[in-house]
Amino acid sequence: MPRIVVDVMLKPEILDPQGKAIAGALPRLGFNSFEAVRQGKRFELTVDGEVTDAILAQAREAAETLLSNPVIEDVVNVEVVAD
């Protein structure tokens, strides 16, 4: 069944305490090449059948209303992944 993938990230100007903690842990494991880490969320919405334009529009609306909070987050990607 096809899935609609929605990626949500904290807005660039919002501090990401979790990402910061991960950035601090990386060098302790010898991963020295990474300047910063920001952590986001990935949602997979499974669709039973074909992903029509209307269904994709619904996914975009859900992404803006429930899956993200526009005050602190951006929806950075909505795409269809076929299996």
Place this chain on the structure above:
Amino acid sequence: MSTELPLIGDYSTPSPELSGARIGVVTFPGTLDDRDAARAVRAAGAEAVSLWHADTDLQDVDAVVIPGGFSYGDYLRAGAISRFAPMMDKIVDAANSEAKLPVLGICNGFQILTEAHLLPGSMIKNDHLKFICRDQVLRVENNQTAWTNGYEAGQEITIVLKNQDGQYVVDDNTLAELEAENRIAFSYVGWNPNGSRRSIAGVTNKAGNVVGLMPHPEHAIEVGYGPDHRGTDGLTFFTSVLTHLVGGKK
């Protein structure tokens, strides 16, 4: 309990105006502090009315408290799912209506109110990433709201702070607006316990009927149980709204 502790008041015979006030306390799945909030309402002299998140009847309440806890386990974002509860639709409409229903959001309740866009900004994880629980000193920055009119402007109060997602964030424009309109209701005194912008602990809407804050006034209403086993600084939230209601009904 020791008899040396002074009583904070005699609530056995509330005044006629106050005894008629009905204050709703909303319970979501995962709410923790609804019983304490109801107790605070009764200690202030009003009737506490239990409101279930899935119901749509506000039961003619005069004000609403959205208490703390971990509604829906904080899944997705704190308050994100609760915000769409049927009862929340009613509360948002009533708060924005001409009647301007007084609404107080405490901790998770504050998070729900920002998710519902009744209050500006949002909360993210504490900057130090730890759950924090402490007696917290706050400054009352705005004593003109429905829930703070019993405090002196600039008064410092001590109530309990306990949360993990307590860092208040807001964009520059909204922050400037909040400051210009005196809508920062409370700020943290001394050490900023979660990295909140401008040490903001609580804010109000334009009309002053909706107030949200991270610390918990309902845990500081009774001698023997509040901060330092003495603190009753939180009770004034609940008496303030009664004063507001009496004034508004005249």
